[in-house]
Amino acid sequence: MGCLQSKEKEENNQVQGDKDPPKTYSWDKREKVNPADFTIENISGQEVGRLPGTINGQQFIIQNCQSSKIYLFDYINTITVDDCSDCIIFIGPTTGSLFLRDCHDCVIMAACGQFRTRDCCKMDVFLLCQTQPIIEASTKMRFGCFQAYYPQLADHFTKAKISIFNNNWSNIHDFTPVEGETNWSSVSQNSALVEVFKLPKSEDFKSVGLSLDTNMSIVPYSLGSPVYGTQEATLIIFFYDASYKQRAINFITLLRTEVTNCVIQHSREVKMEVADAQRVFRTSEYNSVISQGPVIALLCLGNGVMEASSAIAAQVNSSSTSQTVYVTSDSNTSNQQIDAFFSYASMSMSL
Incomplete structure (x- = not known):
């Protein structure tokens, strides 16, 4: 009787030893937060x-x-x-x-x-x-x-x-x-x-080096909500690629040196659908670049801002294998394109 019980106990111990170790989960490995x-x-x-x-x-x-x-x-x-x-x-x-x-x-x-x-x-x-x-x-x-x-x-x-x-x-x-x-x-x-x-x-x-200098700010300075009214305004759009964000930042810096009174009213980064892009550009010419990723758009104001933006964009595009920057070409269509783009951008950001 005693031998039988000992044998059963030994078998039970072997079964216990064969069991898998307790499971561990990702939250068990997290560093404890104070x-x-x-x-x-x-x-x-x-x-x-x-x-x-x-x-x-x-x-x-x-x-x-x-x-x-x-x-x-x-x-x-x-x-x-x-x-x-x-x-x-x-x-x-x-x-x-x-x-x-x-x-x-x-x-x-x-x-x-x-x-x-x-x-x-x-x-x-x-x-x-x-x-x-x-x-x-x-x-x-x-x-x-x-x-x-x-x-x-x-x-x-x-x-x-x-x-x-x-x-x-x-x-x-x-x-x-x-x-x-x-x-x-x-x-x-x-x-x-x-x-x-x-x-x-x-x-x-x-020692962190905090600066409030607008020329150094990571975030472009923008005027915000007031409408652009009678001021000369232009829409600048940067098409997606690996360096489109840095290209936009460099463009802003250069534009402000060319147009002393240049200000940014609004800026947006948004993904455009092809149909919405055609309403803004009024052509299907940009459908392929639009489908590659989000765009960055600037609404810029200032005397001579359209001419200066167009000249800078021409230099940027000439050094690339494809068009990377778009600037509204004339004042007759500029306001309509601005309204079309920012209406779409506002709707997209509210979804």
Whole structure:
């Protein structure tokens, strides 16, 4: 009897030993996250933040801060800013939403996918937003165009999947308007940015190399919502290839040296369908290049901007095996093409 039980126990042990080891899953291998590393709270009169490579696409929280300067030099998933007052806050490229709640007397510079405020007052926001920014129960809000540079910023935009050419900073939707009152206004002169946004002073954050110089900014400066009216306007489109983004940036730099009063009203990066391209170009000539990938479009204003743009585009196209830049050819069709393109782009970005 005892021998039989011993044999059964031995067989059971062998069966147990033959079993596969427990399965492991991807979430078991993730590095444990300390929430404190991605939270700044309860500070007053301090200069704090995070250096490049310390957030790496995590969610972030800023809350209950007063009279402080906060710099987040990295790309982020989503971020909330709650109960802050008299603060200067820099927020690096944020894939998802930036939500400001119960804040007042702050200066914010941020790039994000979505932007929303609730119960905020007297805020200066220098913004790049991929979608339409929304304010709710907020007053005395001022908005301007995001303008900044530091060496890792371009890479952070790429990692956050934020296009520097899709900027709706001035297209504000007031969710709770008050009849006879205006809850927000735009800052048309970028000099206001230098006046109200302060650069870091501590050695750690100063060493990042943050600059507010418009000529260095990763994001092209744009005027935003006001219509171009009677000014000379031209539509410039960069067709997709491996270097079309850099080509657009170089074109902007060169155009501004050629036309001293040149400004960009709007810029967009969007994928066009062939049928929509034919409505804009009024020809099927560009169908093949349109099908290769998204395009970048600039609506540029200024005296002589069409002639200067055409000359630059001719030089660029002559050095390529195919047409890489399109510029509206005359003032008679320019406005119609501009309206057709940006109507399509606005519709595509709202889907």
